[in-house]
Amino acid sequence: MADxxxxxxxxxxxxxxxxxxxxxxxxxxxIALMGTLGGIAGFFLLLDSPFVAMFQLAVYVGSIAxxxxxxxxxxxxxxxxxKIEDKRRKFVGIALMLVFMIALGSIIxxxxxxxxxxxxPAVDFRNIGADFLTYYWPALILMALILTGSVTGALVLAxxxxxxxxxxxx
Amino acid sequence: MSVIAPNFKFSEFVKSILDNVFWMLLIFVLIGIPAVMISxxxxxxxxxxxxxxxxxxxxxxxxxxSRTLPILKSFMTTDLFRxxxxxxxxxxxxxAAGTIFIERKMLAxxxxxxxxxxxxxxxxxxxxxxxxxxxxxxxxxxxxxxxKPIFWAAPVIFVATxxxxxxxxxxxxxxxxxxxxxxxxxxxxxxxxFPIITILSAWSSNSKFPFIGGIRAxxxxxxxxxxxILSLLGVVILTGTLNLSEIVASQSNFPWIIFxxxxxxxxxxxxxxxxxxxxxxxxxxxxxxxxxxxxxFSGMIYGLVQLGTYLKLYAFAGLFVVLFLGGWTGPMIxxxxxxxxxxxxxxxxxxxxxxxxxxxxxQEMLNGVMWFVIKTVGVIFFILLPxxxxxxxxxxxxxxxxxxxLIGLAFVNIFIALGLLYAGVLGPGxxx
Numbered sequence: 286m287a288d289x290x291x292x293x294x295x296x297x298x299x300x301x302x303x304x305x306x307x308x309x310x311x312x313x314x315x316i317a318l319m320g321t322l323g324g325i326a327g328f329f330l331l332l333d334s335p336f337v338a339m340f341q342l343a344v345y346v347g348s349i350a351x352x353x354x355x356x357x358x359x360x361x362x363x364x365x366x367x368k369i370e371d372k373r374r375k376f377v378g379i380a381l382m383l384v385f386m387i388a389l390g391s392i393i394x395x396x397x398x399x400x401x402x403x404x405x406p407a408v409d410f411r412n413i414g415a416d417f418l419t420y421y422w423p424a425l426i427l428m429a430l431i432l433t434g435s436v437t438g439a440l441v442l443a444x445x446x447x448x449x450x451x452x453x454x455x
Numbered sequence: 456m457s458v459i460a461p462n463f464k465f466s467e468f469v470k471s472i473l474d475n476v477f478w479m480l481l482i483f484v485l486i487g488i489p490a491v492m493i494s495x496x497x498x499x500x501x502x503x504x505x506x507x508x509x510x511x512x513x514x515x516x517x518x519x520x521s522r523t524l525p526i527l528k529s530f531m532t533t534d535l536f537r538x539x540x541x542x543x544x545x546x547x548x549x550x551a552a553g554t555i556f557i558e559r560k561m562l563a564x565x566x567x568x569x570x571x572x573x574x575x576x577x578x579x580x581x582x583x584x585x586x587x588x589x590x591x592x593x594x595x596x597x598x599x600x601x602x603k604p605i606f607w608a609a610p611v612i613f614v615a616t617x618x619x620x621x622x623x624x625x626x627x628x629x630x631x632x633x634x635x636x637x638x639x640x641x642x643x644x645x646x647x648x649f650p651i652i653t654i655l656s657a658w659s660s661n662s663k664f665p666f667i668g669g670i671r672a673x674x675x676x677x678x679x680x681x682x683x684i685l686s687l688l689g690v691v692i693l694t695g696t697l698n699l700s701e702i703v704a705s706q707s708n709f710p711w712i713i714f715x716x717x718x719x720x721x722x723x724x725x726x727x728x729x730x731x732x733x734x735x736x737x738x739x740x741x742x743x744x745x746x747x748x749x750x751x752f753s754g755m756i757y758g759l760v761q762l763g764t765y766l767k768l769y770a771f772a773g774l775f776v777v778l779f780l781g782g783w784t785g786p787m788i789x790x791x792x793x794x795x796x797x798x799x800x801x802x803x804x805x806x807x808x809x810x811x812x813x814x815x816x817x818q819e820m821l822n823g824v825m826w827f828v829i830k831t832v833g834v835i836f837f838i839l840l841p842x843x844x845x846x847x848x849x850x851x852x853x854x855x856x857x858x859x860x861l862i863g864l865a866f867v868n869i870f871i872a873l874g875l876l877y878a879g880v881l882g883p884g885x886x887x
Contacts, residue, residue, distance in 0.1 A: 312602075335636060335640075339641055339643070343647050347648065348647065348677070351650055351651055351677060355673060358654070358658055
């Protein structure tokens with residue numbers, strides 16, 4: 286059962302990733318990207334970590350895909366994309382990807398991952414939270430600082446003094 | 456001679472009925488019975504009263520009214536019943552239909568109108584059924600340059616997402632479709648899908664008003680998701696769990712609205728914004744942009760979107776009840792099932808009918824469902840009420856409300872919860 290689910294999820298994830306690259310329509314491409322991200326959430330569910338899966342759905346499908354979709358809808362496609370049909374580059378790219386995947390796959394297969402057997406139960410998300418607040422607190426603080434810095438930078442960039450809002454009276 | 460069918464002959468009528476019966480029997484024997492036999496290999500049949508329930512036994516028992524209850528009870532424990540009927544889709548759709556009718560009637564009374572009146576003689580009670588029949592029989596018009604696959608798929612996905620949301624709401628102890636350990640996070644993940652569907656359907660209709668409405672809906676939903684999530688963190692901090700059933704069970708003594716009123720108010724306002732209801736109905740502002748992102752929908756597509764909207768309304772109201780009002784908890788006022796019917800059966804003069812399998816539902820479950828429905832209907836009433844009272848606000852006021860005021864208040868709520876937790880009043884190991 287798990288194998289069938291795994292296969293179906295893999296097909297969905299990889300297929301929609303290829304579709305996201307190859308689709309001519311940007312909207313359909315971003316929908317396919319959502320399929321990829323949702324498939325990864327499915328992998329997390331298979332790996333007994335629903336907490337991560339739900340965050341994957343909420344953050345990647347719910348927010349980042351929406352941002353991509355929104356941007357795509359507001360952009361005129363002809364202005365930023367020129368249609369370049371270059372068969373040679375495409376085949377070289379595919380070959381490069383295959384080489385890379387085979388190399389990575391062989392490394393992972395040789396690393397002894399196939400012989401790992403574990404009977405430990407799935408990690409509770411409460412333990413993850415406790416670890417974040419105790420052992421990994423510097424990483425948490427660092428992430429918070431980076432996020433704050435990026436938000437502040439975005440606000441500074443977006444700020445404009447020359448625009449007067451006439452309608453606003455409050 | 457009849458006027459409607461001048462060539463009517465009774466013998467022809469009987470012959471056509473016999474024809475139909477003959478063909479049905481033939482098709483059933485040739486296709487139906489083999490299909491049943493083949494599917495029986497793959498279905499796990501339930502065991503009732505120590506007997507394996509084959510279809511033939513089930514038919515025998517169904518023919519006897521006093522023996523059907525065990526079959527119905529075993530059907531009620533299946534996932535199909537839970538998803539389609541009781542805590543899931545059917546129950547929610549029933550409440551949603553009631554909501555639509557109550558909304559129209561109540562709004563009319565608030566505005567000194569009559570509202571639905573003629574359909575069904577008594578206060579227009581069949582108006583909803585008439586509207587449904589009209590929507591089903593209407594033609595579905597698709598705009599000429601619309602993106603057809605997305606345009607067709609969006610309403611269906613909308614209803615499916617709303618139904619998935621409904622599936623997470625616990626109605627009574629043990630009566631929930633999906634009792635997941637990270638239920639609240641699943642709610643957040645599902646809420647995140649609504650803006651995508653809205654903007655996709657708005658874009659796919661290739662029309663100006665839907666697109667403006669869709670952009671507004673996207674702004675509104677995405678910016679109000681943040682105070683929504685933050686306002687619920689107080690409850691999670693105090694209960695220490697994300698499972699909705701456990702959150703309800705933690706409120707057996709007092710509901711969380713007593714200690715977290717600010718969070719409840721923020722959550723209620725964000726519900727109004729997520730549901731696109733007045734005063735936040737900018738995405739479908741009918742006086743500005745026709746009907747917003749619903750403009751190009753017609754026929755049953757529109758009906759599906761309406762169904763999804765009201766399922767969402769029920770689910771949000773149910774979530775409010777579960778998180779802040781104590782869900783199914785309440786005083787036990789449902790009368791117990793009379794014992795003598797279980798032991799002696801129903802005595803009607805000389806006849807005594809013993810019905811095995813009674814009672815069908817436990818007293819706790821019925822009491823819980825009753826309290827849940829009462830509270831949910833109350834919350835739905837308060838969600839409907841602003842429609843008759845408030846005007847629509849501007850989008851810049853809406854966004855400043857969401858980003859400045861509600862998020863700030865949500866943090867105040869979180870600090871209240873943390874204060875109560877660290878003061879040792881509430882939470883795991885607290886005084887109360």
